Amino acid sequence: MAPPAKMQEIHQFLSSALTQRGPSALPYAEATKSFIRQHLLNLVSSYTSLDPKTATFTHNDGRSVTLLQADGTIPMPFQGVSYNIPVVIWLLESYPHSPPCVYVNPSRDMIIKRPHSNVSPSGLVALPCLHNWVYPSSNLVDLAAHLSAAFSRDPPLYSQRRPPPQPQPSHSAGSGYSRPFTPHQTDYAADVYKKNAIDKLVEMVHCDLVLVRSAREVETEGLLSLQSGLQRREEEINNGLKDMLNEKETLEQQLQVIAMNTDFTDSWIRENQGKADNLLVDFDVDDAFECTETLSKQMLECTALDLAIEDVVYSMDRSFRDGVLPFDQYLRNVRLLSREQFFHRATAEKVRATQMDAQVASIAARLHS
Incomplete structure (x- = not known):
């Protein structure tokens, strides 16, 4: 349990960070900020070695955004001894509807185990609880417990051995000065090769991302053009339908008038059909209009x-x-x-x-x- 003073300080920090407005506002939905605050408070209360912070997160497409993170260590019991695994839990823009992004953050004297069932060489953590994240039941406290259990089964880090001190050059009989043995030379060459390979891989991935982005932009422009055409057609269809309804209403009114006049004419014919035979020869024309x-x-x-x-x-x-x-x-x-x-x-x-x-x-x- 974290001390009350620390919890008060964390509560003030979260309230200030989540209520900012303008360009420095965090990119979370307004309706979910109370959930985010409570999730982080519960996490810090249960795991005092984690601290909430704000930092810049870079997406795979190169976008950078300021997000909340929980930085610190997760306890890992292993063979009767408790170890602390440094991790960073990033709360992405869609949190808590989407799972957070968890990285193992090794120090200089630590190396990520390769291969590892849950941690990639870059430190990204993949667990079933992240893949099966369900809002609102999933939370950060349960995630930390799953991390501790997974790391206990298969520790993701191990300490890097420190190289032994270099021996001092010494004289050898008949051979002058001998060459000093530097075990770092092989390691240094391997590090340079690994760095060059990583740089080449990053460059290839960047080129692929640029190509994919260009293709998606072209596809998006085509879809937007198609959407504009469909909207224009929808408007034309609605206008045509409106005109047809107005014409139908006018025709119905005219049909009613015609039916009324027809009925009136039929009635007049029935009433006056036999009168022509009974007319007298000297019938006055004015009497016909009486x-x-x-x-x-x-x-x-x-x-x-x-x-x-x-x-x-x-x-x-x-x-x-x-x-x-x-x-x-x-x-x-x-x-x-x-x-x-x-x-x-x-x-x-x-x-x-x-x-x-x-x-x-x-x-x-x-x-x-």
């Missing part, structure tokens, strides 16, 4: 009065232009006739609306019968 319905009579009367007033106003207008009718009398009569004509037209509109409602009700009743 309305039998109250609304129709009212409509005919309003229309006749409206047209009559229209004719009177026309005659008064001509009389005024010819100088027969004075101007004040012309204005007074036009005002009175216009008011009367307005009431006749308003009445006709109301009668027409009532007739239309009656026709619609009649058609609906027939359709449901």
Whole structure:
């Protein structure tokens, strides 16, 4: 258990690091920062040799980003003795939804065991608990326990033997000065060869990454162009569908009007089909326009009065232009006739609306019968 003072200091550090804004803000989702803080506090509380820090992490594609890490040692019991294995646990941008990245961090006098079942030559740790990481049940405390257990079964580090001191040159009889034996020469050549091989491998990997990145950029541009074309087609299809729906609605309205007029015509034909045979020879033509319905009579009367007033106003207008009718009398009569004509037209509109409602009700009743 870490001392309360240290825990308070770590708590303040995490709160400050996770609440920063602007360019120096850590690249974690806002909704997961409370989980990250609690996971690190639980880890430090259980493993006091680990300390949370912020450092720069370089991805394989060359991107560098400032992340949180837990740096320190993990206890490793081996053959009855407890050893401390230096590790660095990086919390990547997608943590805790994705597992952290764990590296063994050997000191100068330590060498990574080759081959190792869980640690690569670069120090990267691979464990089943990392591959099977499940949010939110997986956490850093369980990870540290798995690391300790895995390292106990197969220690990843061993101490590098220090070379013996170089012997001093000595005189040999008949041979002058002998050449000093330096066991480091072979080791130095091997180190140079290994360094050159690593540099060559890094250069090849970098070239491969550049080629892969270029290919992915070309592929991404093609996909973006295809996406733009699909979006444009989607917009055209939506506009066409909208026009078709509007046209369909207009046609349905016209069909209703045609059906209404057809029904009205059929009704009129049925009602007047036998009247032509019963007409008298001396039948007055004006009687053919006599309305039998109250609304129709009212409509005919309003229309006749409206047209009559229209004719009177026309005659008064001509009389005024010819100088027969004075101007004040012309204005007074036009005002009175216009008011009367307005009431006749308003009445006709109301009668027409009532007739239309009656026709619609009649058609609906027939359709449901």
